[in-house]
């Protein structure tokens with residue numbers, strides 16, 4: 305009779321194997337993704353499988369109760385010590401005895417899928433740069449003298465097919481006692497190498513190491529630095545944290561930092577030191593939060609705009625301050641933590657995503673990695689809104705990119721009652737169509753300003769100002785209810801029929817909230833504020849429109865709003881304002897911090913790095929500053945929603 309048939313699920317891979325073949329061996333031969341750190345020695349339990357019994361008509365097999373060997377001593381001991389889940393077997397111990405269907409649970413897959421909250425987003429498949437390997441090393445022998453490292457390398461080659469693995473001096477300094485303590489059985493963390501670097505031992509533990517290793521995905525923004533600490537074996541985020549970028553003291557926005565470096569001979573160095581110190585503070589904080597030894601952080605991925613990119617690397621951003629905005633390098637960077645004075649594992653790897661252009665940085669590349677416009681059937685417009693808006697437009701055919709100088713108005717700066725998004729800031733607004741009076745919601749408080757109990761509910765935060773999403777909704781609501789006209793002028797109280805409008809010098813203003821009787825602020829929208837928002841939104845819209853011209857289209861299928869700010873914008877209000885082109889409202893979605901997600905993808909999957917490097921090379925860069933059409937679009941887009949562009953979908 306023929307050999308037993310082994311079918312693996314969910315992959316569906318199948319093959320016949322002689323009786324007595326370990327399940328792990330069958331999986332290996334069929335290319336089934338089944339994990340193992342100990343190489344089949346019954347120590348790591350990463351190889352757990354769930355055999356199914358009974359009739360599998362779908363697969364045309366019946367699995368008898370004795371299709372796998374009985375528990376052996378190794379499995380029994382493992383179960384006694386650690387406990388095997390009901391129905392689970394160790395794939396390296398159980399052997400095939402008859403036809404069998406074997407399920408590989410997600411946690412036993414090396415390339416497991418990491419869950420993302422958004423269904424439409426790209427999948428993250430785990431394939432980290434550093435993996436753990438348990439090896440048994442030959443003991444030294446007086447008759448055949450060789451170094452401990454040489455024997456360790458030989459073991460890695462023979463037991464794991466890892467060739468030419470190198471080790472830093474600090475590994476050599478700790479290796480000998482570890483080998484002896486583990487009785488020549490050790491676990492090593494190996495960085496598998498990349499196109500520029502050979503595989504390298506990052507750490508070594510006696511015996512089987514139960515723990516894991518970690519990586520950092522860092523989004524280095526001009527205002528804040530945010531990081532996710534990820535377990536490289538599960539892909540899980542174990543801690544997330546953020547700090548203000550300490551470079552703020554050299555200038556609020558990027559251009560003022562570039563000019564700081566122009567004015568001060570040591571300016572760039574000072575800023576490099578500041579950002580690295582800030583980063584190290586953040587890393588200490590996040591390691592404490594995640595209860596992780598910083599020495600176990602062996603990989604890090606950075607995304608940032610070009611100026612931050614240069615300042616982190618210690619490159620003077622001078623050239624980025626003037627046309628033609630030449631980057632020192634646009635390519636991806638592969639460095640070591642100690643190149644950047646980072647206080648994680650000293651030979652931890654650092655990967656920086658490529659920059660797209662002098663104005664469109666690695667952060668935009670990370671957004672592209674997260675949202676994958678180059679894989680989309682639909683024509684996607686991806687907008688990352690900040691003081692600069694990075695804009696991507698594309699589909700499978702091609703992808704275009706540009707950046708547009710929106711200025712800080714969307715972050716609440718240069719707005720009379722504006723503030724950053726923080727508890728106490730007005731973030732949602734509605735104007736009553738009858739009374740023309742505004743009601744609002746404040747960050748940190750769940751109910752509307754005209755709901756019962758609002759006074760008590762808002763007591764802890766107070767009402768302090770209006771943030772970017774609040775001002776966008778405010779201006780859009782004012783336009784909807786005829787308080788502001790298309791050119792952007794606030795009418796009088798009489799013209800608009802709103803008791804909230806009051807004469808304010810030569811123009812009119814709108815009173816959103818008056819807290820002066822309680823010692824609070826008076827929150828108003830002035831005509832100047834409207835003007836600031838018009839400029840910012842016109843810049844954004846014109847950038848998008850310019851890319852549409854270049855693409856040869858006059859509408860897009862889908863709009864994705866990226867960035868922390870993007871997550872808070874109401875699509876309808878953004879469209880009423882004419883910030884983004886007309887599109888079906890249900891096709892306007894928020895991607896949250898897509899740059900941060902892109903960093904996480906590149907951290908967890910090394911293939912994604914090669915992928916984004918190729919994508920970035922293929923992206924067509926459009927420089928808004930030299931395009932006459934940009935000015936033309938800008939003038940038209942200053943009107944609300946626009947002087948010439950119709951918004952048929954919005955109005956239907």
Ligand code: FES
Nearest residue numbers: 344346348349396
């Ligand atoms: Fe490690 Fe089976 S492979 S326990």
